[in-house]
Amino acid sequence: MAVETDTDTGFGEVSRLRGTVFEYLSLGASxxxxxxxxxxxxxxxxxxxxLSTASPAWLLTYFLTLVVPYIGFCLYSISDxxxxxxxxxxxxxxxxxxxxxxxxxxxxxxSIPGLTWQIAYLFLVATPVVASVTFVASRQPxxxxxxxxxxxxxxxxxxxxxxxxxxxxIDRPLWFLVYTFGVLPAGGVYAYTSRREIGWPTAQATLxxxxxxxxxxxxxxxxxxxxxxxxxxxxxLAVPLAAGAAALVTLRDGSRRAVAGVAVTTLLGGGGGFVLxxxxxxxxxxxxxxxxxxxxxxxxxxEAVDNEGRRGLLLPLLIAGGALAGAAVxxxxxxxxxxxxxxxxYLTSAPSNEAANAGLYPAVVGSIIIIAxxxxxxxxxxxxxxxxxxxxxxxxxxxxxxxxLIQINIANLAAVPSVVYGLLGLGLFANLLGxxxxxxxxxxxxxxxxxxxxxxxxxxxxxxxxxxxxxQGSYAMGATRWQTVKNVVLPExxxxxxxxxxLALGRAIGETAPLIMIGAATTVFSAPAGIWSRFSAMPxxxxxxxxxxxxxxxxxxxxxxxxxxxxxxxAMNGTAIIIRNRMEREH
Amino acid sequence: xxxxxxxxxxxxxxxxxxxxxxxxxAESASSATTIVETEQLNVYYGDDQALDDVSIAIPENQVTAxxxxxxxxxxxxxxxxxxxxxxxxxxxxxxxxxxxxxxIYDDAVDPVAxxxxxxxVFQKPNPFPKSIYDNVAYGLKxxxxxxxxxxxxxxxxxxxxxxxVKDQLDQSGLELSGxxxxxxxxxxxxxxxxxxxxxxxxTSALDPVAASKIEDLIDELVEDYTVIIVTHNMQQAxxxxxxxxxxxxxxxxxxxxxxxxxxxxxxDDRVEDYITGKFG
Numbered sequence: 030m031a032v033e034t035d036t037d038t039g040f041g042e043v044s045r046l047r048g049t050v051f052e053y054l055s056l057g058a059s060x061x062x063x064x065x066x067x068x069x070x071x072x073x074x075x076x077x078x079x080l081s082t083a084s085p086a087w088l089l090t091y092f093l094t095l096v097v098p099y100i101g102f103c104l105y106s107i108s109d110x111x112x113x114x115x116x117x118x119x120x121x122x123x124x125x126x127x128x129x130x131x132x133x134x135x136x137x138x139x140s141i142p143g144l145t146w147q148i149a150y151l152f153l154v155a156t157p158v159v160a161s162v163t164f165v166a167s168r169q170p171x172x173x174x175x176x177x178x179x180x181x182x183x184x185x186x187x188x189x190x191x192x193x194x195x196x197x198x199i200d201r202p203l204w205f206l207v208y209t210f211g212v213l214p215a216g217g218v219y220a221y222t223s224r225r226e227i228g229w230p231t232a233q234a235t236l237x238x239x240x241x242x243x244x245x246x247x248x249x250x251x252x253x254x255x256x257x258x259x260x261x262x263x264x265x266l267a268v269p270l271a272a273g274a275a276a277l278v279t280l281r282d283g284s285r286r287a288v289a290g291v292a293v294t295t296l297l298g299g300g301g302g303f304v305l306x307x308x309x310x311x312x313x314x315x316x317x318x319x320x321x322x323x324x325x326x327x328x329x330x331x332e333a334v335d336n337e338g339r340r341g342l343l344l345p346l347l348i349a350g351g352a353l354a355g356a357a358v359x360x361x362x363x364x365x366x367x368x369x370x371x372x373x374x375y376l377t378s379a380p381s382n383e384a385a386n387a388g389l390y391p392a393v394v395g396s397i398i399i400i401a402x403x404x405x406x407x408x409x410x411x412x413x414x415x416x417x418x419x420x421x422x423x424x425x426x427x428x429x430x431x432x433x434l435i436q437i438n439i440a441n442l443a444a445v446p447s448v449v450y451g452l453l454g455l456g457l458f459a460n461l462l463g464x465x466x467x468x469x470x471x472x473x474x475x476x477x478x479x480x481x482x483x484x485x486x487x488x489x490x491x492x493x494x495x496x497x498x499x500x501q502g503s504y505a506m507g508a509t510r511w512q513t514v515k516n517v518v519l520p521e522x523x524x525x526x527x528x529x530x531x532l533a534l535g536r537a538i539g540e541t542a543p544l545i546m547i548g549a550a551t552t553v554f555s556a557p558a559g560i561w562s563r564f565s566a567m568p569x570x571x572x573x574x575x576x577x578x579x580x581x582x583x584x585x586x587x588x589x590x591x592x593x594x595x596x597x598x599x600a601m602n603g604t605a606i607i608i609r610n611r612m613e614r615e616h
Numbered sequence: 617x618x619x620x621x622x623x624x625x626x627x628x629x630x631x632x633x634x635x636x637x638x639x640x641x642a643e644s645a646s647s648a649t650t651i652v653e654t655e656q657l658n659v660y661y662g663d664d665q666a667l668d669d670v671s672i673a674i675p676e677n678q679v680t681a682x683x684x685x686x687x688x689x690x691x692x693x694x695x696x697x698x699x700x701x702x703x704x705x706x707x708x709x710x711x712x713x714x715x716x717x718x719x720i721y722d723d724a725v726d727p728v729a730x731x732x733x734x735x736x737v738f739q740k741p742n743p744f745p746k747s748i749y750d751n752v753a754y755g756l757k758x759x760x761x762x763x764x765x766x767x768x769x770x771x772x773x774x775x776x777x778x779x780x781v782k783d784q785l786d787q788s789g790l791e792l793s794g795x796x797x798x799x800x801x802x803x804x805x806x807x808x809x810x811x812x813x814x815x816x817x818x819t820s821a822l823d824p825v826a827a828s829k830i831e832d833l834i835d836e837l838v839e840d841y842t843v844i845i846v847t848h849n850m851q852q853a854x855x856x857x858x859x860x861x862x863x864x865x866x867x868x869x870x871x872x873x874x875x876x877x878x879x880x881x882x883x884d885d886r887v888e889d890y891i892t893g894k895f896g
Contacts, residue, residue: 425705498742504703506804507732508758516758517744 071152072143073595076370076588080151081143083367088147090364094355096155098347103162106341107556116158123154137540168335175344177329183606185325187600192266194397196317198469198559202255206248208265211241258313260302267299267320274324278331283484290326298323362456370589379554380570384581387574389590394556395469395564396538396597402473403480403537404558408530410477413486414439415526418485419492421516443482450479451546459547466548469560475543480533487529491522522607529606538598541568567594645830651676651842652697657711659692659701659867666692667867669711674859679834679843681853681875684888685814690846692867694814695787697844698734699727715811732759735805735841739817741797743789743804748772748781751789751800755808767807768891774840777805778835795826806841813837815845824829850891854879862887 057507075081080088104113131146141149196204215238223230254403273547275292301317303312321335333342359366378388423431454475458464464471495518503513550565551573557564571590652674659667674680682690692701699720701707713720720730735755743751746846749869752771753763772778775808777799781792798818805813815834819827834843834856847853853860854875861872864886871878871887882888 312847321621402749423705429705496742498738498740499744501700501703501738502742502804503754503758505698505700505731505734505736505738506758508727508754508810509728512758516754521745 068151069365072594073588073591074152074297075143075148076584078371079368079585080148081145081367083148084365085145086364087306087318087359087366088151090358090362091355091390092151093346094156094358095351096159098351098388100159100162102175102344102347103166103172106166106169106175106338107162112165119158120154124150127153171341172338172344174333174338174341178342178344179324179332179348181325181329182322184604186318186320186326189321189602191316191397191401192321192554193314193317195401196262196313196396197394197556198398198562199513200249200559201258201261201313202252203249205255205261205265206245207242208250208587210244211238214238214241222469236333258311259316262313262316263303263320263492266317267296270320270324271295271299274328277328281332291324291331294327296321296323310600366562368585370585371592375589376593380552384579384586387586389567389570389593391553391556392565392567392570393589393593393597395553396566396568396594398469398557398560399473399476399564399566400534400538400601402469403476404530404534405457406473406477407480407484407533407537408479408526411530411533412526413489414481414485415488415492416514416518419489420510420518439482439485443486446542447479447540448542448546451543453478454543454547467550467563469557469562469564471547472544472549472564472566473560475547476537476540479540479543480537483533483536484526484530487532488522491525491529492518494525495521514546520612524613527605527609527612531602531609534605535598535602538566538601539568541572541595544569567597620649629816638885642868643769649675650842652713652715654693654696654713655711655843657693657696657709657713659689659696659710660708661704662706665867670863670867670869672861672869672872674842676842676844677838677840677859679702679838679845679856680859680861681857682844682846682861683848683850683853684862685865686848688863688865689867690863691816693863694736694816694844694846697812697814698731698736699733702727712853722888724820732808733811735808735810735813737801737805740821741794741801743792743797745788745790747786748789748792749785752803752807754804759808763809771803771807772800774837775799776829776836777803793826793857795822795829798822798826798830799833802837805833806837810841812842812844815843817846820848827852850879862890864890 047578100116104116104246127150131141131144132151163176167176191370208598215234218237219230219234222228222233256264271292275288275293278291279288299316301323302315302317330342333339358364374391375388376406377390378386379391380389381387418432418436423429424432427580455466456470457464458474459468460472464474499517499521500513503517508516545565549569550563551569553563553565567590571594574587574590577583650673653672655671656671657667658665670689670693682693684690695701696713697708697715697720701709709721715730715733718725732755744754746754749768750757752768755761756763756767769778769782771782777796780786780796781800789797792800798821802813802818819830822830831852834845837843838858845853845857857875859872860875860878862870862878862882862884864870871882871884873883878887879891884893
C-alpha cells in the first residue's frame with residue numbers, strides 16, 4: 030500500500046508513505062502530551078483525596094454504591110442494548126487488562142509509586158466510561174432532565190458561593206442603603222416609564238439611581254443601626270432573585286400557575302439558609318447560596334415537569350443516596366477511610382502550621398475577588414481597544430502607521446514575561462499611584478495589564494471574523510458607525526471575545542510571579558475585608574506550602590490546593606462557556 | 617457623529633445639513649425623469665483607475681441595468697451612488713454625482729443621511745443574524761423611524777416573502793433558503809421607503825427558480841422605486857430592464873441606451889461583440 034508497485038489494475042498506485050508517517054507522528058505527539066497531562070492530574074487527585082491510603086474495600090464500597098448505580102441510570106436512560114453490552118465489556122475487560130497489566134509492569138519492570146491497580150482502574154477505565162455514558166445519556170430526554178437538574182443545583186450553588194464571596198469585600202450596610210434608595214427606585218422608574226412609553230427610561234432611571242446613591246452615601250454617615258447581614262441579603266438578593274425567577278417563568282412558560290411556586294420556594298431557600306446558618310457557613314452566605322441554588326432549580330423544575338424525561342429528575346437523589354449508603358456501609362462494617370486532604374473543612378478554614386488543620390479559605394476568597402476585578406477590567410479594556418483598532422482607526426496615512434505600530438507592540442507585549450508586569454505593577458500601581466503593596470486592587474490591575482494583550486488580540490480576531498457583508502449591509506441601510514458596531518459587530522463578535530477573555534483569565538488565576546513582585550502575602554489568616562486590604566491568592570499559598578519541610582504539606586495539602594485551583598478555574602470557564610453558547614444559540 | 621445623530625432625530629427629509637442650492641442646470645435638463653446623474657465620474661483605488669469619465673443620466677421609476685465583463689467597474693459605479701466607496705480608505709472619487717439635482721459629494725451632504733434614501737441589495741444574501749422581523753425592522757430602527765407590524769408586513773409583502781414567513785417572524789433570517797434570504801434583504805432595503813434601490817448582481821448566487829422570483833419582484837418594485845441593477849446575465853438584463861448601460865474593461869461606459877436598442881441595434885461594435893458572446 031505504501032510503496033509504488035505495479036498492479037494489474039492498470040492504474041498503478043500512488044505512494045502515501047510520507048503522509049502516513051506524518052499522520053502517525055502527529056498522533057504520537059498529541060498522545061504524549063495528553064498522557065503527560067493525564068499522569069500529572071491523576072497523581073494530584075490521588076494525593077488530594079488521599080487515595081493511595083484508601084483500602085480496596087473502601088474503593089469497592091463506593092464503586093458499588095455510587096459509580097455502578099450512576100452508570101446504570103445512564104444506561105437505563107439510553108436503553109440501547111448494544112451500547113450497554115459495549116459498556117459492560119469495557120468495565121469487565123478493563124478490569125482484567127488493568128489488573129494483569131499493572132501487576133505485570135510492577136513485577137517485571139518497575140514498581141509504580143503511589144498507585145495500586147484498583148486506583149489505576151478507577152482512572153483509566155471507570156472515569157472514561159463514566160464520562161462517555163454521561164455524554165451519551167445527556168442527549169436522551171431522561172438523562173438530559175437529570176443532568177440538567179444536577180447542573181442547576183451545582184451551578185446555582187457555585188454562583189451563590191461566588192456572590193457570597195464577592196459580598197465579603199462590599200460594605201453591607203452601604204449596599205443595603207444603595208439597594209433600597211438607588212437600585213430599587215431606579216428599576217421601578219425604568220419598568221414604569223418603558224411600559225408606559227414615556228420619556229427616556231434609561232436616562233431617567235440612571236438619574237434616579239445616582240440620586241439614590243448620593244442619598245445612601247450621606248445616610249451611611251448618619252445612620253448607626255442596620256439589619257443583620259442575613260436580613261440584608263434576604264431583602265437585597267433573595268427577594269429580587271425570587272421576583273426575577275418568577276418573571277423568567279412567566280416569560281418562558283406563559284402560565285402564571287408556576288410563578289407563585291417559584292417565588293415562594295426561592296424565598297424559602299433564602300430563609301432556609303438563614304435558619305441553617307451555622308459556624309461552617311455564615312448566615313449571610315447561607316441566604317445567598319440557598320436562594321441562588323433554589324431559584325435555579327425551581328425555574329428548571331417548572332420547565333422540566335412537562336417534559337417526558339420526568340423520571341430523570343431522580344438522578345440527584347440517586348447520587349446523594351449512593352453517597353449516603355456508601356458512608357453508612359463504611360461506618361457499620363468498619364472499613365478504614367482514607368486520609369483526605371480536600372475536605373469541606375479545608376475550604377472553609379484558614380492556613381495553619383499543622384497540615385491537618387491547614388485551609389485555603391482566605392486564598393480562595395482572594396483569588397476569586399481578584400479574578401472578578403480582572404475579568405471586568407480586561408474585558409472592558411480589551412474589547413474597547415479591539416473595537417477601536419478594528420472599526421475606527423484608519424488603515425492609511427499617519428493614523429494607519431500609528432495603528433500598525435500599536436498592533437506590533439501589542440503582539441510583543443503578549444510575550445513579555447510576567448515578572449516584568451509584576452515590576453510594572455509595583456512601580457506604577459503600588460508606588461506611583463499609591464494603591465498599596467500587596468493589595469487586591471494592585472494585584473487586579475497588574476494581572477489585567479498582564480492579560481490585556483491576549484484579550485485585545487483575541488477580541489480583534491473576533492471583530493475581524495465578523496463578515497464584512499454584514500457591515501456593508503448595515504452601512505447601506507443608513508446606519509452610523511456606532512449603530513453598526515452596536516447592532517451588528519459586537520453581538521456577532523461577542524462569543525469570540527468571551528472565549529479569548531476566558532482563556533486569558535485562566536492564565537491570570539494561576540500567575541504567581543507578578544503577585545510576588547507587587548508584595549502579595551504568601552499566607553494570610555483571614556479573608557480580605559475589602560479591595561484595599563492585603564490578600565493572598567491560591568497560587569501564592571500553594572507556592573508557600575510547597576516549600577514547607579513536612580511531607581504532608583508538600584504532598585497532601587499542596588495537591589488539595591492544586592485541585593481546588595483547577596476546580597475554581599473549571600467552574601469559571603464552564604460558566605463563561607455556557608454564557609457564550611447561549612449567546613451563539615440566540616443568533 | 618453628533619451631526620449624524622441630529623439628522624436622525626429631526627427626521628429631516630433633506631440630505632443636506634446646511635443650505636446648498638440645487639444645481640439648476642441639471643434639474644432643468646432632466647426635470648421630470650432623471651433621478652441620478654453623473655458627470656465625468658472617475659474613481660481610483662490607489663493608483664488603479666476603476667471608472668473612467670462616466671457620464672450617465674438614470675431615469676426615475678425605471679429599471680436600469682449595468683452590464684459588462686468582470687472588473688469593468690459596474691459595482692464601483694453602483695457603490696458611488698450611495699457613497700459606499702467612502703468606506704474604502706484608498707478610494708478617490710472625481711467628478712459629480714447628483715441625486716435629484718443635488719451633488720451628493722458636496723461637503724454638506726452627510727453620507728449616512730444619503731444612504732437612508734437609497735436601499736442596497738448585495739450579490740451574496742447578507743441577512744443579519746437576527747430574527748426575520750428584526751432584519752426588516754433594522755433600517756427603521758437605525759433611522760429612528762417608528763417600527764410597526766404593518767410596516768414590516770408591507771415590506772415583506774412587497775418583497776413577495778410575506779406568505780412564506782408570516783408564521784415564523786421570530787426565526788433567524790439565516791434559517792431561510794438562499795432565495796428567501798435575498799428577498800428578505802430586499803424587504804430590508806425597501807422597509808424604510810427609499811427613493812432608489814441599488815442591486816449588485818442580486819441573483820448570481822441563486823438558483824434559476826429563486827432568480828426568476830427576484831426578477832418578477834423587480835418588475836413590481838419599479839412601480840414605486842427606481843431600480844439600478846448590476847448583472848452578469850445578459851438575458852436577465854434584456855428581460856427586466858428599461859435602460860442598459862454597457863461598461864467595458866478599464867471602467868469605461870461604452871454605450872447607454874434603451875435596452876431594446878442595446879440588444880437589437882447597438883451602435884458600438886464592441887458592445888455587439890460583448891452581447892453576442894464574442895468576448896467577455
